[in-house]
Amino acid sequence: MSDAYVVGDPDGLSPLLVAVRDAIARELHAQVALRGERIELADLPEVSYQVTIQVERALRLWRPGPPPRGEARSEAG
16 A cells, blocks of 8 residues: 555545545434434444445545645535
């Protein structure tokens, strides 16, 4: 793996993986809130689907380099 993937990120994740991690976290947070702080086993297929949609969106919108000044990349979409 190139050093470019880990430069400047203290947790060692590439900027793309940071965007994916953030998309997953946002969607899981939303799903837990929608479902009364609890995700039932029967809900996992729908939750997984929604997480996948958000990851796909993050990948589609992601561009290398820093986001434009004053704009958070993860907010797009």
